[in-house]
Structure formats: C-alpha cells, structure tokens
Amino acid sequence: MSDELTGLSGHEQAELIRCRAISPVDLVHAYLARIERWDGILRAWITVDGDRAVAAARTAEQEIASGRYRGPLHGIPYGVKDQMHALGFPTTLGTRVLDPEETVAPCNATVIERLDAAGAILLGKQNLHEFGKGGTIELPFGQPRNPWNPAYSASSSSSGSGIAPSAGMCTFSIGEDTGGSIRGPAAMNGVVGLRPTYGRVSRYGAVAAAYTSDTIGPLARTVSDVAGVMEAISGFDARDPLSSKRSVDSYVATLDRPIKGLRLAVVREIAWGAGTTDEVKTVFQAALDVLRSLGAQIEEVSLPLAKYAVPLQLLSADADVASYFVKNYFRDRYDRFDVGTRTRLAAASLIPATVYNRAMRARVLVRQEVLEATKAYDALVCPTIVRATKPIEQEQEKIENSDDAVVRLMERRISVYPFSVANVPAISVPMGFASNGLPLAIQFATKPFDEATLFNVAHAYERAAGWWQSQPDLERTLVSAAA
Amino acid sequence: MMNVTEEYVRSTLALQGIPVRENEIPNIVLRFSLWMKAFNEVESALGLQMNDVDPIPPVYPHEDF
Numbered sequence: 029m030s031d032e033l034t035g036l037s038g039h040e041q042a043e044l045i046r047c048r049a050i051s052p053v054d055l056v057h058a059y060l061a062r063i064e065r066w067d068g069i070l071r072a073w074i075t076v077d078g079d080r081a082v083a084a085a086r087t088a089e090q091e092i093a094s095g096r097y098r099g100p101l102h103g104i105p106y107g108v109k110d111q112m113h114a115l116g117f118p119t120t121l122g123t124r125v126l127d128p129e130e131t132v133a134p135c136n137a138t139v140i141e142r143l144d145a146a147g148a149i150l151l152g153k154q155n156l157h158e159f160g161k162g163g164t165i166e167l168p169f170g171q172p173r174n175p176w177n178p179a180y181s182a183s184s185s186s187s188g189s190g191i192a193p194s195a196g197m198c199t200f201s202i203g204e205d206t207g208g209s210i211r212g213p214a215a216m217n218g219v220v221g222l223r224p225t226y227g228r229v230s231r232y233g234a235v236a237a238a239y240t241s242d243t244i245g246p247l248a249r250t251v252s253d254v255a256g257v258m259e260a261i262s263g264f265d266a267r268d269p270l271s272s273k274r275s276v277d278s279y280v281a282t283l284d285r286p287i288k289g290l291r292l293a294v295v296r297e298i299a300w301g302a303g304t305t306d307e308v309k310t311v312f313q314a315a316l317d318v319l320r321s322l323g324a325q326i327e328e329v330s331l332p333l334a335k336y337a338v339p340l341q342l343l344s345a346d347a348d349v350a351s352y353f354v355k356n357y358f359r360d361r362y363d364r365f366d367v368g369t370r371t372r373l374a375a376a377s378l379i380p381a382t383v384y385n386r387a388m389r390a391r392v393l394v395r396q397e398v399l400e401a402t403k404a405y406d407a408l409v410c411p412t413i414v415r416a417t418k419p420i421e422q423e424q425e426k427i428e429n430s431d432d433a434v435v436r437l438m439e440r441r442i443s444v445y446p447f448s449v450a451n452v453p454a455i456s457v458p459m460g461f462a463s464n465g466l467p468l469a470i471q472f473a474t475k476p477f478d479e480a481t482l483f484n485v486a487h488a489y490e491r492a493a494g495w496w497q498s499q500p501d502l503e504r505t506l507v508s509a510a511a
Numbered sequence: 512m513m514n515v516t517e518e519y520v521r522s523t524l525a526l527q528g529i530p531v532r533e534n535e536i537p538n539i540v541l542r543f544s545l546w547m548k549a550f551n552e553v554e555s556a557l558g559l560q561m562n563d564v565d566p567i568p569p570v571y572p573h574e575d576f
Contacts, residue, residue: 225571226569226570226571227570227571239568239570240568240569240570241569270570270571272571333557336549336552336553336556336557338549339546339549339550339552339553340553342546342549343546343549343550354527354529358529359527359528359529359530362529362530362531362532363532367535370531370535371535371538371539371542372542374524374529374531374535374539375539375542375543375546377523377524377527377529378519378520378523378524378539378543379543379546383513383547383550385566386550386553386554386561386566387550387553388566388567388568389561389562389564389565389566390553390557390561391566391569392564392565392566392567392569393557393560393561393564395569427538427541427542427545428541428545429541429544429545433545433548434545434548434549434552437545437546437549438549449569450569451569451570451571476571477571
C-alpha cells in the first residue's frame with residue numbers, strides 16, 4: 029500500500045487527501061520508509077526530520093477532518109535543496125566550510141513560508157553541490173546517485189532535489205537554478221523541473237550569490253504538480269528587491285487547453301548542433317512527432333549567439349559568486365572548500381572588472397536574441413541534455429588545454445545556459461530513454477512571465493507521450509548497490 | 512587579446528590574500544586561460560555590438576513583456 033501511495037502523482041494524492049480516503053500521516057510514513065530504505069545508496073537527503081513531518085501531517089489531518097482544507101498542497105510532503113533556510117533545520121549548503129553554529133537557519137525562506145501556508149509538509153533538506161555551485165568533486169554529505177542506475181550521475185547542483193521525486197521519496201522538491209541546476213537534475217533523473225522567470229519566485233531566505241541569474245523553482249513527476257507548486261510559491265515579496273509585482277496567472281486551470289496551432293520553434297544550434305549526439309537527436313525527433321500529432325506547428329529558429337552563453341555566465345555570474353567568497357571564508361578556510369569548488373572560485377576571482385563589464389554587455393546581446401525568438405513563437409523547444417548521462421566519474425568536470433577546449437566549454441551546457449542568461453522561463457520534461465537506460469528530456473522555453481503557456485505545452489506533450497508513468501524500480505536498479 | 516600568464520595568476524591571488532596550494536596553481540591557470548580564450552572569441556565576434564549596449568543586469572521587475 030505504501031509504495032502505491034508514493035507512486036501516485038501529487039494531483040492524485042491531493043484528491044485522496046481531500047476526500048479523506050487517505051491521511052497525510054500515511055503518506056508521510058510511506059515516504060519516510062522509502063527514504064530509510066534507499067537513501068543510504070542514493071544520498072538525496074542531508075537532513076530529514078521524521079517526527080516533525082509526522083506532527084505536521086497529524087495537524088493537517090485534523091484540519092481537513094474539521095473542514096479546514098487549504099487546497100491541493102495540503103498534506104503533501106516535499107523536500108527543499110539545502111540552500112534555502114527552514115527554521116529548525118540546519119542550512120549546511122553542502123559544505124565543510126561552515127562551523128555547525130553557522131548553519132543555524134535565521135529565518136524561513138519565502139518559499140518555505142508559502143508552502144507552509146498552503147499546508148505542504150516539509151520532510152527535510154536535500155543534497156547539493158557545495159554552495160549550489162556545480163563541479164564539486166567530493167560531496168561531504170554523500171555522493172548523490174541516479175535512481176535509474178546508481179553508478180551514473182544525478183547531475184548538479186540540485187542533485188537531491190531531482191533524485192527524491194524520481195525515487196518516490198517525496199511528492200515534489202524545491203531547487204535552485206543558476207545555469208541549469210534545476211533542469212539538469214530533472215532531466216537526468218527523469219522528472220519535470222522548472223526554471224521560472226527571474227523575479228517570479230522570491231529569493232528571500234535562499235543562500236545564493238549569483239544575483240543576476242539565481243532562480244528558485246519546483247521539481248516533480250508531472251507538469252501538473254510543478255504548476256500547482258508554482259501557484260503557491262510565486263508572487264511579489266518585498267523582502268526580495270528584485271521580486272516582480274506582476275500578478276500570478278492561474279497555471280493549473282489552463283493546463284488542458286489544446287495546443288493545436290501553437291507555433292513551436294526548434295532551436296537549431298542546440299537540437300541539431302555538433303555537440304548533440306545522434307541518439308538524442310533521434311529521441312528528440314520522436315518527441316517532435318508527438319507535438320505535431322497534437323496539432324502544434326513545428327518550425328525552426330537559429331540562435332547563433334547561444335554558444336556564448338556558457339563562457340559569459342562564467343565570466344560574470346561566477347565573478348559575482350567569487351566576490352562574495354573572497355570576502356567570506358576563502359582567505360581563512362580555503363582548505364575546507366572542495367577542491368573543485370575552490371579552484372573554480374579562485375579562477376573566477378581573477379576576472380578583471382573590464383572583462384566582467386564586457387561580458388555583461390555581451391549577455392545583453394545574447395538575451396536580446398533569445399527574447400526576440402520568444403516573441404516570434406509560442407515556445408522554443410530543444411533537448412535539455414545533448415548526450416546520454418555518463419557514470420559519475422566521467423561526468424566530473426575535466427579541465428583541459430586541447431585545441432578544441434573552448435568549443436567543448438561552449439557546448440558543455442549549451443542547452444540550458446542561453447535561457448539562464450536571458451532569464452526566461454524554461455521547463456524540462458522526460459522524453460524517453462537513452463540506450464544505457466538513463467532518461468532523456470525535452471525542454472520548452474518562452475517569453476518572461478508566460479509560465480502558463482509553458483505549462484500548457486509541456487503538459488500536452490507529457491500526457492500524449494506518457495513517459496511520466498515510467499518510474500525507476502528501485503528493487504531492481506539498486507539491487508547490486510544494496511548487496 | 513587577453514593573454515594569461517602564471518605570473519598574473521599568482522600575483523592576483525596573492526593581492527587578494529587567497530592562500531592557494533601550489534599544486535592547484537596549474538588547474539587555476541588552465542581554467543582561467545580557457546575562459547579568457549572564450550572571451551577573446553566573444554570579443555572578436557561581438558565586440559563592436561558590445562560597444563553599443565549598456566551592461567544592464569537581466570533582471571525583470573521594471574520591464575514590460
């Protein structure tokens with residue numbers, strides 16, 4: 029019974045809770061049992077507080093029984109990347125740099141406050157690359173592993189936030205995406221993940237230093253669940269000076285609109301680029317056929333500046349992050365940083381202000397190109413990852429000096445960085461599997477603040493393609509690791 | 512053209528008081544060199560257009576869409 033509960037979508041769970049066919053207490057116990065059984069291998073979580081979650085579930089149960097049902101997130105368990113403060117939980121940031129007293133959360137992040145108000149139940153804090161940066165070599169709270177094959181990468185940096193909903197350890201996660209840190213883990217672990225429009229979700233209470241690109245968003249097994257969470261966490265917050273005052277659309281109510289006649293543009297440089305494997309191109313072609321079958325018009329757009337997004341993000345956002353750490357911890361705790369983090373931060377600290385300024389100018393040009401494309405089409409479409417996921421050791425960043433190193437740098441995350449540089453919303457949805465059995469994913473992006481269209485297209489694709497029904501059978505995929 | 516030297520890397524890290532281990536210097540030189548090579552490509556492709564725009568951070572609350 030408990031695995032049946034965790035195998036349901038959040039929407040299905042909410043219906044059962046609303047009509048009191050199940051209790052939130054049962055659901056919390058079911059997730060805690062799976063965490064207990066499998067997280068020794070998968071390492072999706074840093075801190076789990078089962079007693080607190082059960083107590084919150086009992087409160088939710090009583091409220092619902094007395095007619096005070098708050099809505100579709102009431103009694104639904106979730107986890108949050110350990111980069112956001114939640115009172116009562118340490119904020120470890122996935123690092124050995126901080127002393128225990130420095131990890132005490134000073135406040136609730138706005139997203140935690142809003143999910144509390146909606147009645148969602150926080151199970152715990154999820155594993156991440158150090159400080160939410162990518163490229164950590166040795167993760168102090170354990171190596172996150174892919175539930176489809178634990179020898180393979182679970183991506184970065186919201187690694188645990190991708191693993192947990194995929195492995196049936198929570199209904200949804202809250203992650204953070206600077207340069208693909210939600211969409212990458214969503215794609216590689218086979219779930220849905222949204223990078224929202226910049227300013228749509230408050231950053232208050234998140235520990236992040238790349239202020240021009242940091243966004244907070246949900247990961248879950250279905251588009252509908254991600255849309256529901258977005259309705260709860262979006263909206264103006266005076267404590268985030270870059271939060272938008274725009275009203276929030278009703279995302280769930282418009283999910284089922286037909287997409288017939290919508291114009292979707294394939295991004296040529298990402299979908300058919302030299303860095304995209306033939307295998308990914310074939311699976312992506314099949315996904316486009318599904319969209320055509322729904323009546324969408326598939327066209328093509330060229331974004332020739334997309335290839336510059338990765339280095340421009342490194343030359344600007346990484347410099348912003350380095351400027352924080354040079355003042356804080358780097359001089360007196362250098363050896364406590366992971367070697368991958370510290371060499372990247374040290375390199376970023378060397379970027380001259382003149383180069384930073386020029387990079388920010390170039391980002392304006394890349395962004396303009398993306399924005400023009402989003403104005404011309406209802407959505408842009410491309411693969412989220414351009415090759416199949418590799419084993420953990422092979423996914424670790426290699427620093428090289430070969431003749432084509434610059435090209436490789438540009439291609440490394442070409443599929444996700446352009447939308448980060450442009451700060452437009454982008455969503456990753458499962459689109460099938462590679463020959464190695466690991467998930468592949470399709471990505472949709474659109475103009476700022478038009479998440480409703482994004483959810484509409486992504487939901488239509490998801491329902492027609494049916495990949496959302498595939499879940500890793502941990503009894504099978506983790507059997508060798510458990511032995 | 513931005514040309515990275517090991518001397519620049521060492522002296523700028525020292526200027527900031529960052530106590531990098533000696534065996535990590537080659538890694539940092541390689542990383543920074545790669546980024547500057549990429550920057551040189553961006554400059555050669557977009558430099559003139561970059562002169563004509565302001566380096567405004569891409570944050571949204573004051574824009575219309």
